[in-house]
Amino acid sequence: MSSILIIDDDDQLRKSFEKLLIGEGYSVQSAASGESGLAMIRDEPPELVILDMRLPGMNGLETFEQINKSDPKLPVIIMTAYGTTETAIEATKKGAFDYVLKPFEIPDMLSVIRQAHDAGRFMRSPVNMDGHADETSHDAIIGKSAAMQEVYKAIGRSSPTDATVLIRGESGTGKELAVRAIYQHSLRADKPFLVINCVAIPETLLESELFGYEKGAFTGAAHRRVGKIEQADGGTIFLDEIGDMPIGLQSKLLRLLQEKSIERIGGRDTIPVNVRIIAATNRDLEAAISDGRFREDLYYRLKVVTIRLPPLRDRIGDVELLADYFLSRHAAMENMENPGITKKAKKLLDGHSWPGNVRELSNVIQKTLIFNRGAPILDEEISRVLADENTAKSADKRDSDQILREFLRHELKNKSNEKMFDYWVDRFAGVVIMEALNITGGNRSAAAKLLGLSRPTLHSKIEKYGIVLETSANADK
Numbered sequence: 060m061s062s063i064l065i066i067d068d069d070d071q072l073r074k075s076f077e078k079l080l081i082g083e084g085y086s087v088q089s090a091a092s093g094e095s096g097l098a099m100i101r102d103e104p105p106e107l108v109i110l111d112m113r114l115p116g117m118n119g120l121e122t123f124e125q126i127n128k129s130d131p132k133l134p135v136i137i138m139t140a141y142g143t144t145e146t147a148i149e150a151t152k153k154g155a156f157d158y159v160l161k162p163f164e165i166p167d168m169l170s171v172i173r174q175a176h177d178a179g180r181f182m183r184s185p186v187n188m189d190g191h192a193d194e195t196s197h198d199a200i201i202g203k204s205a206a207m208q209e210v211y212k213a214i215g216r217s218s219p220t221d222a223t224v225l226i227r228g229e230s231g232t233g234k235e236l237a238v239r240a241i242y243q244h245s246l247r248a249d250k251p252f253l254v255i256n257c258v259a260i261p262e263t264l265l266e267s268e269l270f271g272y273e274k275g276a277f278t279g280a281a282h283r284r285v286g287k288i289e290q291a292d293g294g295t296i297f298l299d300e301i302g303d304m305p306i307g308l309q310s311k312l313l314r315l316l317q318e319k320s321i322e323r324i325g326g327r328d329t330i331p332v333n334v335r336i337i338a339a340t341n342r343d344l345e346a347a348i349s350d351g352r353f354r355e356d357l358y359y360r361l362k363v364v365t366i367r368l369p370p371l372r373d374r375i376g377d378v379e380l381l382a383d384y385f386l387s388r389h390a391a392m393e394n395m396e397n398p399g400i401t402k403k404a405k406k407l408l409d410g411h412s413w414p415g416n417v418r419e420l421s422n423v424i425q426k427t428l429i430f431n432r433g434a435p436i437l438d439e440e441i442s443r444v445l446a447d448e449n450t451a452k453s454a455d456k457r458d459s460d461q462i463l464r465e466f467l468r469h470e471l472k473n474k475s476n477e478k479m480f481d482y483w484v485d486r487f488a489g490v491v492i493m494e495a496l497n498i499t500g501g502n503r504s505a506a507a508k509l510l511g512l513s514r515p516t517l518h519s520k521i522e523k524y525g526i527v528l529e530t531s532a533n534a535d536k
Contacts, residue, residue, distance in 0.1 A: 094117055119137065133179065269287055291332075296336055
């Protein structure tokens, strides 16, 4: 259970916060002053601190400086009123994870808490690369195949440098672990490590999240905000799903890599920053360049060092080793005895194609363990879980296919058109594009990215199919 310390002199707020966070599954402690909060941190370090700027005695900034001095990897979220915003910005520049204005919206605060908790886990949870399958207390990169030996070498050689690193590989191959290993073995391991998922954050927010903004830069910008890049000065930024970064932001990232500087939105000052960029993607960047969705100059700036994580089907010799590792790890996490696994069961695992890669193998082992009765895991149990997985995937596909087939059968029987095929292809294409535009709020750039089209191609298809948006607020974005 994740532990959070709240430092605030408002008794009512602390009680309300405690109730909220306990309901969210966190373990919560609280302190009414900076001095007592620091004492609690010394006695029992939490995984996250939520700190108010206005405190009796030692103020919030002084308290943060003491926290950061004793443990720079402990994430701290600042709570502040408008009157202390500049102080909160100063704390953020010194390493605080983020600041939230009072009064805050609960969903927004919970989102920041989750992000801060993940950042703390990234910085503090070691990633082992010694291949021990009985490791249960830490994350580990497991594998002795020739392909994985090359990965270990690349991580070892790139970690102590400041080179930009691009991690490539299919979903589920362990890109996040490789990134964390590079950070933890780097010369910046005692500095901030911040994660930005380029596809999880809406395009309209991603720029301000990365680069920050000045007061009055746009409607609602009531104060200056420091972006994550500036906040991570001296440390490392992990840009996950870099292949999905909007084309408009790619030029700003290119400037950062070339000139080591940024500008906040609405600002004119050039701000020097010293950050290392590690990026990861499962996209075909070369195809994205051809389609005009990714800048070629940025591509070459990112791939100073490229590490390719092999799919599990290309490292079958590691499957049994991984199975033993996940069995030990999941048994420890579930407080269960490790029942072991038979040779026949391992051979069955070797024969699977693993389209979901290492993540799929982990899930299969976990499900098998939960329904196991303590005896060594048999091939029949593995077969049952794999069959259930395949059945679920097939059922989802059958249900959607069946609905589509029944609709088309009815339409084809009751309508006659000499260009029926072209008619239905165009109609379905129009529906798909319309739904993509609805999902993205009419944002054509985001819809194009969602559909894997270039923006000019999407524009031409919108005109071809006569698509009219109900709202055009974001249409030109």
